[in-house]
Amino acid sequence: MSMASDESSTRLSRRQLFQGGGVAALAGSTRAFGMPAAETARRPAHIEIILNGERVARHIDTRTTLLDFLREQIGATGTKKGCDHGQCGACTVLIDGRPMLSCLTLAAGLRGDVTTIEGLNDGDRLHPMQQAFIDHDAFQCGYCTPGQILSATALAHSDAPLDENSVREAMSGNLCRCAAYPKILAAVIDGATTIRQG
Numbered sequence: 001m002s003m004a005s006d007e008s009s010t011r012l013s014r015r016q017l018f019q020g021g022g023v024a025a026l027a028g029s030t031r032a033f034g035m036p037a038a039e040t041a042r043r044p045a046h047i048e049i050i051l052n053g054e055r056v057a058r059h060i061d062t063r064t065t066l067l068d069f070l071r072e073q074i075g076a077t078g079t080k081k082g083c084d085h086g087q088c089g090a091c092t093v094l095i096d097g098r099p100m101l102s103c104l105t106l107a108a109g110l111r112g113d114v115t116t117i118e119g120l121n122d123g124d125r126l127h128p129m130q131q132a133f134i135d136h137d138a139f140q141c142g143y144c145t146p147g148q149i150l151s152a153t154a155l156a157h158s159d160a161p162l163d164e165n166s167v168r169e170a171m172s173g174n175l176c177r178c179a180a181y182p183k184i185l186a187a188v189i190d191g192a193t194t195i196r197q198g
């Protein structure tokens with residue numbers, strides 16, 4: 001009996017917290033920026049970026065992540081939404097050649113050129129890293145593959161070593177739920193070697 005009443009009092013206090021303290025805290029945080037909550041939420045921003053070599057311009061909500069901007073406003077759905085919390089790497093894009101998590105990047109604050117998986121191939125010719133993933137059959141469902149390929153491309157253009165342990169470490173931010181890791185590893189080493197040989 002005492003356990004049940006303890007639980008209900010815990011639930012009650014949590015509910016009270018969210019109904020009372022939580023709302024008050026949110027109201028306080030928007031006041032801290034000197035504007036009402038509704039205005040904070042709806043502020044539009046003009047964004048102009050170079051995406052896969054082409055200039056794109058849009059008006060967006062300031063809260064829009066680069067991932068949602070790419071998928072929902074541009075239609076570049078090759079960039080995948082996995083966790084949406086910076087934990088899986090599925091949303092990886094290149095910004096000025098560096099791998100970045102687009103789910104953690106605000107589109108409105110973006111500086112630099114963005115490359116997504118749609119921008120890697122040269123017409124009908126696949127990028128060497130795309131070709132390496134095909135040659136090594138380095139995917140099953142393919143959901144993680146665009147992010148894997150972009151991270152691997154950045155690795156190929158760095159001066160990081162290409163031994164297995166170094167590549168595993170460099171690619172550790174890209175998870176594969178199908179556990180295709182052995183083939184991904186082989187593809188990354190092969191693709192990066194090809195790229196470095198020019």
Ligand code: FES
Pocket residue numbers: 080081082083084085086087088089090091092101102103104
């Ligand atoms: S969707 Fe961005 S890290 Fe998972």
Ligand code: FES
Pocket residue numbers: 138139140141142143144145175176177178179180
């Ligand atoms: S191939 Fe399915 S998540 Fe990697």
